[in-house]
Amino acid sequence: MSLAGAKAVGRPTAPEAAGANGAELGSTEFAAIAAIMQSDARIHLAPGKVTLVQSRLNRRVRKHGLDSFKDYVKLVQSNAEERRAMVVALTTNHTHFFREGHHFDHLRETAMPWLKKQAEHKPVRIWSAGCSSGEEVYSIAMCLRGPDRGTASWLDRADVKLLATDLSPIVVDTARSGVYPANAVQPIPAPYRASWLRPEGADFAVVDEVRKMVTARVLNLFEAWPMRQKYDVIFCRNVMIYFDDAAKAELEARFVDLLVPGGYLYIGHSERLIGAAATQMKPAGHTIYVKEGR
Numbered sequence: 001m002s003l004a005g006a007k008a009v010g011r012p013t014a015p016e017a018a019g020a021n022g023a024e025l026g027s028t029e030f031a032a033i034a035a036i037m038q039s040d041a042r043i044h045l046a047p048g049k050v051t052l053v054q055s056r057l058n059r060r061v062r063k064h065g066l067d068s069f070k071d072y073v074k075l076v077q078s079n080a081e082e083r084r085a086m087v088v089a090l091t092t093n094h095t096h097f098f099r100e101g102h103h104f105d106h107l108r109e110t111a112m113p114w115l116k117k118q119a120e121h122k123p124v125r126i127w128s129a130g131c132s133s134g135e136e137v138y139s140i141a142m143c144l145r146g147p148d149r150g151t152a153s154w155l156d157r158a159d160v161k162l163l164a165t166d167l168s169p170i171v172v173d174t175a176r177s178g179v180y181p182a183n184a185v186q187p188i189p190a191p192y193r194a195s196w197l198r199p200e201g202a203d204f205a206v207v208d209e210v211r212k213m214v215t216a217r218v219l220n221l222f223e224a225w226p227m228r229q230k231y232d233v234i235f236c237r238n239v240m241i242y243f244d245d246a247a248k249a250e251l252e253a254r255f256v257d258l259l260v261p262g263g264y265l266y267i268g269h270s271e272r273l274i275g276a277a278a279t280q281m282k283p284a285g286h287t288i289y290v291k292e293g294r
């Protein structure tokens with residue numbers, strides 16, 4: 001996506017978006033929609049996103065039998081269910097398996113030896129925050145299991161759980177199912193594909209040993225978190241680009257707080273730590289950070 005990368009909300013610079021394929025989104029309605037995105041998901045809609053917002057929401061306008069964004073905004077302002085659906089429709093869920101491969105190299109080579117040691121005396125917890133349809137969390141799980149079935153025996157003796165969360169119930173359903181079309185599983189290195197996927201009709205399913213390591217649930221990152229214990233690894237990649245600096249700083253500080261000393265935080269390729277998190281985390285690779293105090 002890029003709904004991000006923004007200046008101030010509510011000052012669309014684009015002319016009224018043309019409505020070749022549906023209702024036109026005017027600047028007042030864009031501002032109202034941007035304000036909802038900011039308050040509900042902390043997603044910052046830049047003024048230049050008028051056309052994108054219009055095209056993503058036109059289907060919902062039609063679904064409700066409306067023919068103007070004015071009426072749609074009225075609906076959203078009075079109907080909590082549609083308001084949630086609108087926020088979901090305006091998220092971008094682009095992802096793929098083994099995205100940003102250097103993170104998985106680091107996980108295998110540096111984090112995993114430490115995680116194995118951790119697992120000898122405590123539960124190990126890993127979070128994919130903003131997981132989209134689950135490709136990220138299953139890439140992590142496959143790395144932990146290793147390229148072939150014989151290398152994962154340490155996991156059988158350990159308490160290792162992965163949590164995958166996202167704002168959008170639609171993508172969380174896919175993450176929970178662990179079933180992907182053939183083209184989606186292509187980026188998985190061949191040995192991992194052979195070990196940890198099985199055909200399911202025309203698709204591929206993550207095998208039970210891997211799928212059962214993962215709990216997928218809906219969570220807005222700016223609401224209360226369900227964790228009752230500290231985490232060893234957090235992936236939050238290509239999510240914070242959609243937030244303004246205040247929201248990023250707040251979220252990153254909460255991630256740091258949740259990590260055990262020595263725990264790792266992986267962020268997206270164009271992201272950086274700001275605020276308190278920047279002083280509490282030590283760089284451990286490109287867009288990889290380790291919490292001080294191990």
Ligand SMILES: C[S@@+](CC[C@H](N)C(=O)[O-])C[C@H]1O[C@@H](n2cnc3c(N)ncnc32)[C@H](O)[C@@H]1O
Nearest residue numbers: 041091093094095130132167220221237238239
């Ligand atoms: C571009 S995807 C990134 C997926 C994956 N982390 C990756 O890097 O491939 C961004 C995800 O963040 C989610 N997201 C955006 N705002 C969120 C929020 N406030 N709370 C939880 N998830 C959010 C979106 O629904 C979307 O699925």
